[in-house]
Amino acid sequence: MNLVWHRADLRLHDNPALVEALKSGPALGLVVLDPNILQNTSPRRRAWFYQNTAALREAYLRRGSFLLVRVGLPWEVLPQVVSELAANRVYAVRNSTPYARLRDQKVGEALPGRVSWLEGQYIQEPGNIVKPDGGPYTVFTPYSRRWWAAGAPVLLEAPTYFPPTPLPLGLDLGTVPQETPGVPLPPAGEEAAQRALEVFLRDRLTGYHQTRDALGGEGTSRLSCYFTLGVLSPRLAAQRALQIGGEGARKWVNELCWRDFSGDLLYHRPQMMTQAFDPRWNDLPWNDDDELFEAWLQGQTGIPVVDASMRELQATGFLSNRARMVVAQFAVKLALLPWQKCERAFRDLLLDGDNASNLQGWQWAGGLGVDAAPYFRVFNLITQAEAHDPSGTWLKRWVPESGGKPQPYQTPLLDLHLARKRYLAVAEKIAKSEPQGSA
Ligand SMILES: Cc1cc2nc3c(=O)[nH]c(=O)nc-3n(C[C@H](O)[C@H](O)[C@H](O)COP(=O)(O)OP(=O)(O)OC[C@H]3O[C@@H](n4cnc5c(N)ncnc54)[C@H](O)[C@@H]3O)c2cc1C
Known part of the structure; x- marks a missing residue:
């Protein structure tokens, strides 16, 4: 059995870590509640993360598998869970903030040769779009030209069911905490995110280039909170928009390019x-x-x-x-x-x-x-x-x-x-x- 360690990819659709994990047998999801991240954020953002974790657990259950939740430092928790479940490998979608890179390096050292890192947080992974001389871009326009020329990676379907997962008797799946956000939250989970995407594509995409600057934000998608936690795949969103086409679609997908550019800037310059x-x-x-x-x-x-x-x-x-x-x-x-x-x-x-x-x-x-x-x-x-x-x-x-x-x-x-x-x-x-x- 393999583990899929979800971090900023709280989804089953277009998830390369999940698809790879399932190639060699049953797979179980895992979310680690990392105090280094959760204690350093606000109640509203914690609540949003918890609600989307709960929705992911439901999505696993509906397909006959489970999502484990554990609390602690990932480089301590992962080896424990791997040994508790006698898991073969861990699969995870790469993240590239300075803390995420340090964390993943420590996890890799704690489980040598047993973690596979896949690309899937962005349309073009930080570090992939480089100048002809191999250096990073610092200006958006030339970055975006190469980004568009690179084309989008192929989308991956969500598995409809999981092979039966043999679990040790009495395994504690762990609890998803609840927290009062203090603000109204959008509906959580990938199905809600995909519905919100479709509504945006139907109602606002065509005129996006003309309405996107309204201060009240009524002309844009408001999907950013889903992209941030990877509840919605940016590759899916871009592909759906480009299928519809037009000036609005191109402008909107160019904003997803800004998202990738941001990831790329931080990847090359953690300072x-x-x-x-x-x-x-x-x-x-x-x-x-x-x-x-x-x-x-x-x-x-x-x-x-x-x-x-x-x-x-x-x-x-x-x-x-x-x-x-x-x-x-x-x-x-x-x-x-x-x-x-x-x-x-x-x-x-x-x-x-x-x-x-x-x-x-x-x-x-x-x-x-x-x-x-x-x-x-x-x-x-x-x-x-x-x-x-x-x-x-x-x-x-x-x-x-x-x-x-x-x-x-x-x-x-x-x-x-x-x-x-x-x-x-x-x-x-x-x-x-x-x-x-x-x-
Ligand atoms: C000072 C400042 C702080 C920002 N902080 C964040 C942040 O913490 N998180 C965040 O996701 N975005 C941030 N943005 C970018 C942008 O404002 C939001 O992504 C956007 O307003 C979200 O609304 P939307 O989903 O309706 O966007 P849409 O206009 O519908 O755009 C689609 C998606 O493209 C991405 N996107 C759009 N504009 C940008 C941009 N300028 N840079 C990077 N990605 C973009 C987002 O993922 C967004 O959901 C910031 C911008 C500024 C100027």
Whole structure:
């Protein structure tokens, strides 16, 4: 019997680890509740992970197999489970964050020669798309050209049933914990995710390229929380969209390419976790003002578009890409809040919180050297709201005191005009300084 160790791939469909494991006999699923990850995240994100783990257990049961749940450090738990079940091999879909790579190295050392690592978290695995000279890309457009040219890997079907799995008598399958998320969660599990995908494809894909920038996020798929935990295969999603075709589909799949690009950036530059991609930007005069940080986090700055965004995120765990860019730019370029602290707090609020995409998003929007984003592009927070929420409905919903108007509804905590001038003066000097090599 083989074990399929699920991490950021809480699904049976298009799961190469599962397909490989089943090639040589029965297979059992395993989720390890790793304190290094779970104790370092927020209740809402833990709850979302638990609910999707429970849904995966149901999916195994429906096909005649089981999902084991164990608590502990993976490099200690895996050898115990392998010996308890007399399992032959462990199969897992590769992850590539710095912690995941360290964890997997330790697991590989604890079970020498008995773990198979498969590709399946991304459409193109981090490290696979390289420049003609073999080096990593740092700019999205040339990366995306090669990404599109590479074509998508072949999709794998979910097995309809599992061969009977002989289990030791009295085996404790382990409990999936429950936690109160504090926000309404979307329906969990791969079937719900695939239904949500189909609704998006039917109703919003065609016009996606025109509607995706709405601040309220009504034009996009809202599938990110499924992609982050691998509940939905990005390869399946891309394939379904491209079958429908059109400009909207191409633009949408290009966003999945951004997801892969984010994974690739972090894979090649783990320093991005704490350092600016272009280290010169570490030298911005950061402002460790706790009061300003709290006001930003709670949506109490007095600036409607910033406050609506952060209040929506606090209340729902989701925020549109446009609103994410707005609050990240405000925090980094105008308030000069330490970006690492903001990125961390932001990730904990997002149901789709993901190291690679969040770091890329923060460093891109904050002009810290990711991609070719120009430092001097500083959003006008009034015109952003006018352009992307023209009726003011979204502003009014989250900041009723604004009356749906984008102008400050009270004296803002920051003079936007002065803050912009201050940032541009310093940023210009940094941009003209000698490059120090990227993070
Ligand atoms: C400051 C900031 C922080 C971000 N943090 C995260 C994060 O923690 N997790 C996360 O999944 N995305 C993050 N993003 C990217 C993006 O905002 C979200 O993926 C997107 O808004 C999710 O909504 P959706 O599923 O409706 O996206 P859609 O527009 O429907 O796009 C489809 C999918 O493509 C991927 N995607 C879309 N845009 C991007 C992007 N710019 N970068 C990487 N992947 C993208 C997501 O998986 C998304 O579900 C961040 C962006 C910024 C600017």
